Amino acid sequence: MSADTNRSKMDLEALFDNLAEADEHASPEDLLAEARAEGQNTEQIASNVKKTLLDAVRSFEQRKLHAARTIYRTRSTELRCRRFVLPATAVERRKLLMDASTSNQRVAKVTARFRDLKGISDEDVQSALEDLMELGAFDDTAEQSNDGN
Amino acid sequence: MKEKAQVKTATDLIAGPEEVRQAIGSLTEAESVKLHRLSEGAAYRLRRRVFGVDGKEIWNEVVRRVLGGQRHWKPQKIDFVGFLAGIIKSIESEWREQAKHPETPVLEADLPETNSDGDSMPNAVQQAADPRPNPEQQLIESAALTQEQLFQQIEELFSEDSLAALIFSEWQRGTKGPEIMKALDLCRQEYDTAVRRMDRAIQKRWPEGMPYVR
Numbered sequence: 011m012s013a014d015t016n017r018s019k020m021d022l023e024a025l026f027d028n029l030a031e032a033d034e035h036a037s038p039e040d041l042l043a044e045a046r047a048e049g050q051n052t053e054q055i056a057s058n059v060k061k062t063l064l065d066a067v068r069s070f071e072q073r074k075l076h077a078a079r080t081i082y083r084t085r086s087t088e089l090r091c092r093r094f095v096l097p098a099t100a101v102e103r104r105k106l107l108m109d110a111s112t113s114n115q116r117v118a119k120v121t122a123r124f125r126d127l128k129g130i131s132d133e134d135v136q137s138a139l140e141d142l143m144e145l146g147a148f149d150d151t152a153e154q155s156n157d158g159n
Numbered sequence: 160m161k162e163k164a165q166v167k168t169a170t171d172l173i174a175g176p177e178e179v180r181q182a183i184g185s186l187t188e189a190e191s192v193k194l195h196r197l198s199e200g201a202a203y204r205l206r207r208r209v210f211g212v213d214g215k216e217i218w219n220e221v222v223r224r225v226l227g228g229q230r231h232w233k234p235q236k237i238d239f240v241g242f243l244a245g246i247i248k249s250i251e252s253e254w255r256e257q258a259k260h261p262e263t264p265v266l267e268a269d270l271p272e273t274n275s276d277g278d279s280m281p282n283a284v285q286q287a288a289d290p291r292p293n294p295e296q297q298l299i300e301s302a303a304l305t306q307e308q309l310f311q312q313i314e315e316l317f318s319e320d321s322l323a324a325l326i327f328s329e330w331q332r333g334t335k336g337p338e339i340m341k342a343l344d345l346c347r348q349e350y351d352t353a354v355r356r357m358d359r360a361i362q363k364r365w366p367e368g369m370p371y372v373r
Contacts, residue, residue, distance in 0.1 A: 036193065
């Protein structure tokens with residue numbers, strides 16, 4: 011027999027494929043019986059597999075939650091940045107709040123806590139406007155304003 | 160032409176995280192042992208090319224593909240174990256290919272143009288074009304077995320298992336499983352049992368993974 015005919019027609023990858031197939035085709039019960047015959051602690055193996063899988067699910071969901079939190083923080087920062095869109099003077103800010111409370115229902119609900127809107131301090135006007143902005147009450151207005159720019 | 164109405168049937172439903180979690184909780188002992196064997200087998204075979212990979216790493220990737228939407232489980236079409244087995248097989252195949260052709264993400268801009276003595280350095284293209292093995296590769300290759308030597312060592316493992324020796328010999332001749340079963344009058348279960356015996360013998364002989372061959 012020549013050296014060439016002695017050469018294997020199978021490479022290592024093919025050997026691995028052949029070996030892997032035997033596990034893929036096997037019934038779970040056959041594999042369980044073989045593992046028990048070898049003296050393996052199959053209950054422990056099963057418990058570990060479930061734990062590893064559930065840990066992987068938990069870890070994936072935590073990463074997803076972390077990503078969602080990051081998006082939320084980015085969005086919050088964006089909202090805070092919109093404070094700078096507030097009118098520059100106290101008179102203009104008060105006018106914005108008064109106008110909005112009559113034309114915007116969401117604003118009206120928030121300002122309803124003030125008995126007399128005209129009597130509140132400039133600081134309260136500023137604070138109310140900032141709260142309303144963070145709640146998105148002026149989102150449409152801001153977008154319109156941005157579009158207009 | 161009248162279009163057919165698109166009705167979403169029960170078989171199209173894709174399982175979400177809660178169904179996946181329930182399916183994991185419902186795995187029987189036998190199913191869990193099968194999954195363990197599949198993941199550990201894949202990790203063992205991959206360790207020849209991917210350093211330190213283990214079953215846990217494979218499971219993390221499986222879950223990432225399922226919950227990340229890369230693979231959809233349709234419970235009415237495929238059982239959970241079969242679904243996971245298919246993903247493990249894909250991962251093994253993909254990681255094996257990736258390890259064969261590793262990417263070298265080196266930016267030209269990140270490389271210094273000169274060394275500490277001020278001499279010009281070869282650029283990324285010049286380095287990539289050098290076909291000579293580096294000293295580390297030379298050392299590994301000089302110590303490595305040839306594939307023939309490795310197969311000879313595997314054959315020796317089956318010196319007292321005539322069926323395993325015969326199957327291995329047929330594989331080397333290029334004979335496929337179904338032909339071997341037919342020629343030796345073996346049913347699928349008998350053949351697979353013998354192959355798993357071979358697998359266990361190999362893993363016992365090289366517990367850290369198959370040796371590198373040149």
